[in-house]
Amino acid sequence: MREIMYREALREALDEEMQRDPNVFVIGEGIAERGGSYKVTEGLLAKYGPKRIRDTPIAEAGMIGVGVGAAIAGARPIVEILYVDFAMLGMDMIVNQAAKFRLMTGGEGRVPFVLRTQGGAGGGVAAQHSQSLEALFYHIPGLKVVMPSVPADAKGLLKYALRQDDPVMFLEHKHLYMTKGPVPGGEHIVEFGKADIKRAGKDVTIIAWSNMIPRSLEAAESLAAEGIEAEVVDPRTLVPLDEETILTSVAKTHRVVIVQEAVRRGGVASDIASIIQEKAFYELDAPIEIVAGLNVPIPFNLELEKASVPQKSDIIAAVKRSLYVPSYAMAAE
Amino acid sequence: MREIMYREALREALDEEMQRDPNVFVIGEGIAERGGSYKVTEGLLAKYGPKRIRDTPIAEAGMIGVGVGAAIAGARPIVEILYVDFAMLGMDMIVNQAAKFRLMTGGEGRVPFVLRTQGGAGGGVAAQHSQSLEALFYHIPGLKVVMPSVPADAKGLLKYALRQDDPVMFLEHKHLYMTKGPVPGGEHIVEFGKADIKRAGKDVTIIAWSNMIPRSLEAAESLAAEGIEAEVVDPRTLVPLDEETILTSVAKTHRVVIVQEAVRRGGVASDIASIIQEKAFYELDAPIEIVAGLNVPIPFNLELEKASVPQKSDIIAAVKRSLYVPSYAMAAE
Amino acid sequence: MAAVHAKKNAPSRELLEKIFRTAYRIRVFETEGIKLYRQGLIRGYFHPYLGQEGIATGVCAALKEGDYIASTHRGHGHCIAWGADVKRMVAELLQKETGYCRGYGGSMHIADIRAGNLGANGIVGAGTPLGVGAALAAQIRGSDAVTVTFTTDGASNNGTFLESLNLAAIWNLNFILVIENNQYAVSTRIEESTRETDLYKRGLSIGVESHQIDGNDPLAVYHLTIEAADKCRAGKGPILIEAKTFRHMGHHVNDPGKYMPEDRLAYYKARDPIDRARNALVEISGAEKSEIDAIESEIAAEFEEAVGFAKNSREVTAEEFRQFAAAY
Amino acid sequence: MAAVHAKKNAPSRELLEKIFRTAYRIRVFETEGIKLYRQGLIRGYFHPYLGQEGIATGVCAALKEGDYIASTHRGHGHCIAWGADVKRMVAELLQKETGYCRGYGGSMHIADIRAGNLGANGIVGAGTPLGVGAALAAQIRGSDAVTVTFTTDGASNNGTFLESLNLAAIWNLNFILVIENNQYAVSTRIEESTRETDLYKRGLSIGVESHQIDGNDPLAVYHLTIEAADKCRAGKGPILIEAKTFRHMGHHVNDPGKYMPEDRLAYYKARDPIDRARNALVEISGAEKSEIDAIESEIAAEFEEAVGFAKNSREVTAEEFRQFAAAY
Ligand SMILES: Cc1ncc(C[n+]2csc(CCOP(=O)(O)OP(=O)(O)O)c2C)c(N)n1
Numbered sequence A, B: 001m002r003e004i005m006y007r008e009a010l011r012e013a014l015d016e017e018m019q020r021d022p023n024v025f026v027i028g029e030g031i032a033e034r035g036g037s038y039k040v041t042e043g044l045l046a047k048y049g050p051k052r053i054r055d056t057p058i059a060e061a062g063m064i065g066v067g068v069g070a071a072i073a074g075a076r077p078i079v080e081i082l083y084v085d086f087a088m089l090g091m092d093m094i095v096n097q098a099a100k101f102r103l104m105t106g107g108e109g110r111v112p113f114v115l116r117t118q119g120g121a122g123g124g125v126a127a128q129h130s131q132s133l134e135a136l137f138y139h140i141p142g143l144k145v146v147m148p149s150v151p152a153d154a155k156g157l158l159k160y161a162l163r164q165d166d167p168v169m170f171l172e173h174k175h176l177y178m179t180k181g182p183v184p185g186g187e188h189i190v191e192f193g194k195a196d197i198k199r200a201g202k203d204v205t206i207i208a209w210s211n212m213i214p215r216s217l218e219a220a221e222s223l224a225a226e227g228i229e230a231e232v233v234d235p236r237t238l239v240p241l242d243e244e245t246i247l248t249s250v251a252k253t254h255r256v257v258i259v260q261e262a263v264r265r266g267g268v269a270s271d272i273a274s275i276i277q278e279k280a281f282y283e284l285d286a287p288i289e290i291v292a293g294l295n296v297p298i299p300f301n302l303e304l305e306k307a308s309v310p311q312k313s314d315i316i317a318a319v320k321r322s323l324y325v326p327s328y329a330m331a332a333e
Numbered sequence C, D: 001m002a003a004v005h006a007k008k009n010a011p012s013r014e015l016l017e018k019i020f021r022t023a024y025r026i027r028v029f030e031t032e033g034i035k036l037y038r039q040g041l042i043r044g045y046f047h048p049y050l051g052q053e054g055i056a057t058g059v060c061a062a063l064k065e066g067d068y069i070a071s072t073h074r075g076h077g078h079c080i081a082w083g084a085d086v087k088r089m090v091a092e093l094l095q096k097e098t099g100y101c102r103g104y105g106g107s108m109h110i111a112d113i114r115a116g117n118l119g120a121n122g123i124v125g126a127g128t129p130l131g132v133g134a135a136l137a138a139q140i141r142g143s144d145a146v147t148v149t150f151t152t153d154g155a156s157n158n159g160t161f162l163e164s165l166n167l168a169a170i171w172n173l174n175f176i177l178v179i180e181n182n183q184y185a186v187s188t189r190i191e192e193s194t195r196e197t198d199l200y201k202r203g204l205s206i207g208v209e210s211h212q213i214d215g216n217d218p219l220a221v222y223h224l225t226i227e228a229a230d231k232c233r234a235g236k237g238p239i240l241i242e243a244k245t246f247r248h249m250g251h252h253v254n255d256p257g258k259y260m261p262e263d264r265l266a267y268y269k270a271r272d273p274i275d276r277a278r279n280a281l282v283e284i285s286g287a288e289k290s291e292i293d294a295i296e297s298e299i300a301a302e303f304e305e306a307v308g309f310a311k312n313s314r315e316v317t318a319e320e321f322r323q324f325a326a327a328y
């Protein structure tokens, strides 16, 4: 199969959907002529014109709100926010408008709105440009939360997002844009709520998403060299969450490590852990391990930035603790 | 001991701290002449004048940001936001400024800022005035999160908040303002990070906060009538969280029910559950039960509003499931 | 909602009657609605539009089918002026399944989505970006639909005001922002919230054609909106209209409004929009007192009927609601 | 930071030299800093202040000890003009423990809290409410300190602009908002972001005294700021100053800035603030070329020394950082 970059896969999805549906349009800062900071929208201005590909001033609350309004009125807007950190400026529009509109109108009003943005640490962009904030959206009923880890999922999930009627927080990762992977030619759609087993294994279930997938897969390779076969489960969408695939894997391995880049306190990993312990209590042979970011804003210094988010070695250590590999078991707690 | 209302206890705290420290001041909508929507600041304008008790326009982002700036410059502002829902308008100032300033300045800058607001459902104020959003703040490192359930804690915690140097999200509950309870006379301070056992018991640990404390205590009374002794633990501050008191109780009862008014998905209850299963895995005789709000915005209709948040009967049922009381055990999952 | 065009100095009987009917219908809805509230039949917030009826009435009469409106927390008047069925409105306030929002929304979220009323909003200022978004959607699909957002003096100090009006301006959207300047935000006087109480100037400062008008004069509001909508459709939008007005009572049903100076209130009550609509109908078209009385009785009866309808409607059950919630 | 007061037509040698030194110091810092960046010694974002030096220089020279400033993402210039130690600034960019923020902040968060510089900010527009807050704190403790927030053309379309300037106005705060209008937000021209490119008019529309000035003329900026600060201290604040300027290169170090028209760039380079500061020193005070050369060499040497200092400093260790994080 052909291999393309994550950002190319996203661009293909936008292109195909804009072609298919004249109601799809994109607004964002520097997305038109300049093609966006990560070049996802490059070339679309030439193809679809300034009506459907438009730059905005620096007004995140306004542009998100306008996107939500356009969606309510039947269009299919994609609002690109440069960094997920800046989505905080538009939280009212996300939380109090987009997410609640359907309920507030008794189910009559729908909001086919997609907010594309990116998060994650890397490269010394410091505290206000490095966060992983999926847990904030995850907690707000009415939002779908999508976090693709590979180009094929990026494309297929974005296409799906543009065909359904609820607001979607589509969260990319700044480190993934240039990564390559196979993407089927032709129409390629990935439904929400279907986890993907990125690597099969029998000894331990690693649940991860976004940029923690490549890292977990590397850890799994190293563990395999030591005879430990990890199954790596990628939920792909956090809302809706494919509990079934997760619980099936847990029933097979009886040990779970959840890896998230976001800080440990109050992250999505905690919620998944709470679900597993509730629904598969008797399956667990060891405490669920959570590998997550330090509870601290991300510092500028590159070494400290690294120390703030999960590394391959942290994942390996957690797996070994959960398998009670001597000397690691000690480190538990 | 004298009994006063929750809102009176808050007012006493403000009054005493404003008396003690000329740097303490309050801004908010309708808090001066009108005394605030819940009458917490009543009388303070007359006593401290318009310089320290001031009304603002409807500009939540601005007023929170101005509060943060004043704190950075050495004052001790309290910003009152009418409904926690409206704090979404100021999320950037909370998440990207207040919470991160200390780190971004290498520890040099401090933000002695208190945001007082209230949340929770009740009375048909509908989707945008009923949320319990503590999980959003809980996930942001740098914020303290305080949720008093009784007048004495409200007073003591607010006084403590006004004497320390990190931003505090002080989350009250609209249903508690008129509730009464004993509050010691004289200087009464409650430190952060100390859970309070609101009721001792040996059979099951109920962890709850804010308005779920009275509800859990009612449930505990009913359970006692059936011979089940629940211990009700009130963390009082979610950040910092008193893990020790929680784990001690779990080690005694071996069964845990966590009750939160917020929606189930991604709530603080999940995080506490994840901690308990990690640190007290071998103590648990049953899955941790979480009793929480439905994953849906709060509807206007009063009966449906009630159906959306935990009721006494839900707590009782969860306790019985965790004790494997026949017929309830069936209902598990 | 079909606009009844009319020359400025010769409004038709049809138009004048339509305006009076709308204004009066709002007046009855609010007056009677407050009674239902006091009987305990309505819960939560109820922000009456009493005294401000001229604005929604004049504006909506000037708009066309296919246009949009977005409203405020004080949204009953806009909903009625947009042509909503009073039965379903009362049912919504009574939290019934037959309400516009199945009883999930209530007063602060009353909407009529299918007709293009994007709804009331519990967040002050939020209707502005939503309205601009609807205007953008119209532009993208090549429609000449106009969107009006009703907003408030209080919302003018909120960031959404600047951000969204500016977006509407750079994109030349068919958007009209109507500021209902009733000079108070709950108990806070406008002079306490801003140094410049002429709010239309904020539009000028970002290059938006802006007007100030007496909001208690429904006919004047109508004419100005007709012009504004025409300009929008000719590609000259957006346009800002500041309509000055005053509430007839406190902020919500339970606010006695003691802080409102009596002389100001008297001043505005002497310029009651209902009276002006009625007078216009009588003086310009020569309507008879008996005709007026007939209209008023008809509207009163319509409300009574709506109450009956609402009372006889059922509520969504908890079980049904859980099914609805399962999609979340 | 002590303000050197001077009559408008007879600036002292001391003032002129101070202004030249500051402007030149910024120029060297940015020019040499970019080299360090290209060598891979600096990571993350680096937004040079090249071409805009006149603004920070003129404004900060007009302020006094005890005053505050809040800055933008393009914050090196403000930090230097405020009197920061270049050694600790370079150390911060090189992520060293001796940096102003122990290497936790970097370019986008460089601050000098103890001296009253509340810091650069990675969120466009965020410095405005923070600055208004500092001004409020000063008012509450009865100080006559003035706070200046440097902001940008881009930030003027953001809600924080309206909300915070309006708060400063109703509270008569000692606050000066300086808009550095460099006419671009990354590659977006100001004309694409707003219809009204005279940004000072937005201040007028909410009752704030507002001025427009050539930001490339440090002396003019200085005089206007002196006046503005005096007015603030006399209770007549806040004041808005729109300073027009232009970047000498792309938005950040890695932006070639191809979209900037060459003739506009040439126009502004012909009005280089460093040249103007130098010329003023030479023409008004009769400074000799040799004196100028000496100053320039001194500042170049100071930067070299700072690089040496930074390179020799250590980084905070992961273990130390974990200890710091434990308080969270
Ligand atoms: C963002 C936000 N802040 C505060 C409130 C609480 N609130 C509801 S109505 C109101 C006053 C509104 O005044 P104005 O905007 O002038 O509208 P009016 O009530 O006069 O129609 C306030 C403060 C709110 N609903 N939303």
Ligand SMILES: Cc1ncc(C[n+]2csc(CCOP(=O)(O)OP(=O)(O)O)c2C)c(N)n1
Binding pocket: A029, A058, A060, A082, A086, A089, D072, D073, D074, D122, D123, D124, D125, D152, D153, D154, D155, D182, D183, D184, D185, D186, D251
């Ligand atoms: C709220 C927010 N949105 C977007 C960005 C990304 N960003 C950084 S600088 C910049 C352009 C800023 O232009 P302007 O405000 O005019 O300042 P200038 O760079 O010209 O000094 C943008 C869009 C940001 N940092 N913060």
Ligand SMILES: [Mg+2]
Binding pocket: C152, C153, C154, C180, C181, C182, C183, C184, C185, C186
């Ligand atoms: Mg008002």
Ligand SMILES: [Mg+2]
Binding pocket: D152, D153, D154, D180, D181, D182, D183, D184, D185, D186
């Ligand atoms: Mg600029």
